[in-house]
Amino acid sequence: MRFAQIHYSFGFWIVLALILFFVWAFKTKKSAMRKFAQAQLLNEITSHVSFRRQVMKFAIIILVLIFAILALMRPQWGFQWLEVKRRGLDILIAIDTSKSMLATDVKPDRLERSKLAVKDLIKKLKGDRVGLIAFSGLSFLQCPLTVDYDGFLLALNDLGMDTIPRGGTSISSAIELALKSYEGEENKYKILVVITDGEDHEGDVMKFAQEARKQDVKIFCIGIGTTEGELIQLVDETGKKTFLKDRKGNVVKSRLNEQVLQRVALTSRGMYVRSSGAEFGLDLIYKEKLSQMEKREIKAQMNKRYYERFQIPLVIALLLLLWEPFVSDMKKK
Numbered sequence: 001m002r003f004a005q006i007h008y009s010f011g012f013w014i015v016l017a018l019i020l021f022f023v024w025a026f027k028t029k030k031s032a033m034r035k036f037a038q039a040q041l042l043n044e045i046t047s048h049v050s051f052r053r054q055v056m057k058f059a060i061i062i063l064v065l066i067f068a069i070l071a072l073m074r075p076q077w078g079f080q081w082l083e084v085k086r087r088g089l090d091i092l093i094a095i096d097t098s099k100s101m102l103a104t105d106v107k108p109d110r111l112e113r114s115k116l117a118v119k120d121l122i123k124k125l126k127g128d129r130v131g132l133i134a135f136s137g138l139s140f141l142q143c144p145l146t147v148d149y150d151g152f153l154l155a156l157n158d159l160g161m162d163t164i165p166r167g168g169t170s171i172s173s174a175i176e177l178a179l180k181s182y183e184g185e186e187n188k189y190k191i192l193v194v195i196t197d198g199e200d201h202e203g204d205v206m207k208f209a210q211e212a213r214k215q216d217v218k219i220f221c222i223g224i225g226t227t228e229g230e231l232i233q234l235v236d237e238t239g240k241k242t243f244l245k246d247r248k249g250n251v252v253k254s255r256l257n258e259q260v261l262q263r264v265a266l267t268s269r270g271m272y273v274r275s276s277g278a279e280f281g282l283d284l285i286y287k288e289k290l291s292q293m294e295k296r297e298i299k300a301q302m303n304k305r306y307y308e309r310f311q312i313p314l315v316i317a318l319l320l321l322l323w324e325p326f327v328s329d330m331k332k333k
Helices: 006-036 039-045 051-072 110-122 149-157 171-181 205-214 258-267 282-288 311-326
Strands: 075-088 090-096 129-135 139-146 190-196 217-223 233-235 241-243 271-274 296-308
Touching (some): 090 139, 110 149, 129 149, 129 171, 171 190, 190 258, 205 217, 205 258, 217 258, 258 271
Parallel strands (some): 090 129, 090 190
Antiparallel strands (some): 075 296, 129 139, 233 241
């Protein structure tokens, strides 16, 4: 036997609390009555009341609660094997982890806002495989394509400025890694989502955008940041805040470069969205594009389907509840 919702077992603590309350209330009541009248008179006054039947009524209520909690916990035993088929896309999400993503023109900063938006997207996915790429000067496959969304979220939470040791920004390396990850996969179902401020410092990004088009990998770009730009604030080991400077000692201001991202999206037959404070862009891409795309049937799996048995404790609880009013606490004549 197994329980599908074991967390409802906390209700047994409530049952225990009620039992302790009953014991305390009975002792308090008995003590108060002794102060009210002498023992002989008290026996005459309460001669028609049955303590055993009072305990019995309380025990019935406790049993009702116990069986109701068991029903909520959904006991299951016995199962059958069912073939479960998944339909979905293969979605790789590439997130820029360069220092420019620390800019706070998007709150709390560009990187953290990106991670929050991806988490919201994962809640909408049903059967789609999803993977994670971290990139700055180099790219790294943080999480391969998977339907284990919990595992993906763990990898997403670990994403930070120290994920890639090499600085800079190379969107081309992210696209190149995505293309390698998709090798051997079917066409029509391959999606790459690139989240970055668009400041590409290395590689020939358009070369890989054209290669993505040849391999039928659609690239959806989200530009995060503002065209006005923002200074990049760093925190050293002592907790002191400083601004990022270039080799000449000048303070660096990071600006959104939309032109590069627009060209990449257009070349690969994808879509470009500029992120704003109210609308990040992933919801829009999912609603207008991803949810409308043809989805392939992923290999079927055999899953156990357990038989629900919550009806048994539920029926017992209802029968006890119906019986309780007929149990009198008066002694039988």
